[in-house]
Amino acid sequence: MMLEITDLKVSYGAIQALRGIDLTLNEGEIVALIGGNGAGKSTTLQTISGLLKPVSGSIRFLGDEIIGVAPQEIVARGIIHVPEGRRIFSSLTVEENLEMGAYLQRDKIAKQRTLEEAYVRFPRLKERRKQAGGTLSGGEQQMLAIARAIMAQPKLLLLDEPSMGLSPVLVEQIFDIIESINDQGTSILLVEQNAQMALSIANRGYVLETGGIVLSGEAESLLHDPMVIEAYLGG
């Protein structure tokens, strides 16, 4: 098992954001974590990537406990987090943004190779390589954020609402890209409010509500679950 979360509790001061969740992810899977605003999805990802310290619980990555490990060390072990809201380094160029993604890769030749690969997957970014990140359109910025994450050649990619605020056409494109990244062997934990899209590319899914997992299972079966249809698919 690649990622195994057991009884994870996280609080912001007095506010309990995660009330003991369990979640697993197998190598090569796309797992969707869906839920409404404030359910605790981002909190989950931030805790996995070491940006937040949990109150209790365990997160095992490839067998090792990673709670308490510094964020940069978690990056080094192969977990890359793309925070919500298309966060890029806006005054750095597109190419510099990508280079920041491969920050821990000190081998210049290898870095150059990953850069070329990223450009093959994101030709749009190659066109804009010398442009400041902040001047890209919303969709391009989301592409850049994902491409930057790929630059680190992660084993596990944590994506926080990649479709947020994008037009349907762009959402389609982004999900195609996510699938193709997964095809090449990267496991993905995908946080989404767009349950339809997320479940349609995921292997399995979890439904999070007010800090607790209320439902989990095969993505296919979740798509037909009456409660999911009622709450998230506008059913």
Place this chain on the structure above:
Amino acid sequence: MKLQESSFRSGLRSGTTLALILMFLVLIGFNASGAALLARLFGQTTLSGQLPPAIFGIVFIALLAVGQGISSALASRRRNAARPWVSSFAAAGLAGLALAVFILVMGSLYQNGADFRKTLYALSPAYIKFLTVDQMPIVGAAISLAVMLLAGGLAGLAAIYLPFGTYWQRVKTMFVRFWNLDGSRSLRANRYFKFGLYAVLVLMCFFVPRVWGSYWNYVFGLVGIYVLLGLGLNIIVGLSGQLVLGYVAFFAIGAYSVALLNAPIPHNLMWGFWAAVVIGILLAALSGFLIGLPLMRLRGDYLAIVTMGFGEIIRVLLKSDLLTSFTGGPRGVQDIRGPSLFGQSFSSDIDFMYLIILAVALALFIASRLQNSRVGRSWIAIREDETVAQASGVNTTRYKLLALALGAAFAGLGGVLFAARNQFTGPEDHVLMVSINVLSLVIVGGMGSVPGVVLGAFALKGLPEILRELANYRLLAFGALLVIMMIARPQGLWPVGRPSLQRKEAPDSPTENDKPNQEAPNG
């Protein structure tokens, strides 16, 4: 006569701006200062409290009109308006008219016995005579109007019909090539040119302090020390994005290092200047690191406030009776000894100028090296988005502390030099205003830009000293200049050479072997 509509109108529009600026300058008496500056160029010194000959005032407004004329003519031409020079005449004429009316009104009122000095100090009788060119108000007004109209209009004509544009373009291309702004092989990269330039610079640095006298050594020494401070704060604020407002604390630590280690009172340790330099730098860096430790979780405003408090605490401590026997208390420390080399005292104003030049050169080297390194890139990433930087693997705590320690070290060196040069330091040298000044010069120069810091230090510490000779209104005029500057160049005097928003490249042009002007990915 039917004038081309848009040229005329746009001329009037920009003329209004000039008219307003001109009114402001006249009201604070700045045109007299400008005229005095001009007079100095021609070898005529104006004593403070006196006015330069009126002719220089006329030349001064003519120069303003020339600038306005050229810029509005070029602006009209850019918009492809017909007869763009019309806008120069319109702009300069309008501004001239405003000035003329002003002179006429003031002059006539004054002749009828009105006295404005109660409300507007600058408007002394002598100044009004200066404005009216020693003539009747009506004549003075007419002269001003005619001069501005002609100077601005003719300058506009010249700018349009003489091939200045091509010259300017050429100068610009040279500049761009020189600084390698377009990524081409630059003149700067030419080895012989580079050596030549450095040789000239070194020679200048060697000879100039000997010839221009102690006053200018004083002024430019101060500028140099502020360059040091600016470079340090630029690392902290401009690069790593931590808004630190108590920067003066590190300066104070440097200054008191030399004061306590190398003055007869209060401790008479006399360890020598060079030991104080090393200790001052180390102590400042250490305190930057230590103050940083508990602050690592703070961001933005909180960080600013807490560090500001730190700066004030240091000053209050220095002042307190409690520590008087240790720090010299409110009266400070006198008689701080300067450096000596091979048993020779090395503490004249010229020697200090050399020392400061050396320190600045070293600091410039270190700062620009750092900026383009992996360290610099990490700082910029933290500044832009700390969370994402962390999620990319940057050890944000380590780099933020490094920025604080390094920035503080620069301030420590600045403080040692400052105190040793003045042979004195006291609590009043280390007030909040120093922090604010340094922050302003970083902002004015252009956040994160090394050459910007140098320009900013000249503008903020050099310029007021140069203006000091001229007028009572220097600070007001200086403030106005700053405001104008920030409007004209909101990114700072010399912004970082970041990719511009327009520079989109054709999709097919860049290839693997075409990687110009990119900082190396690794440090």
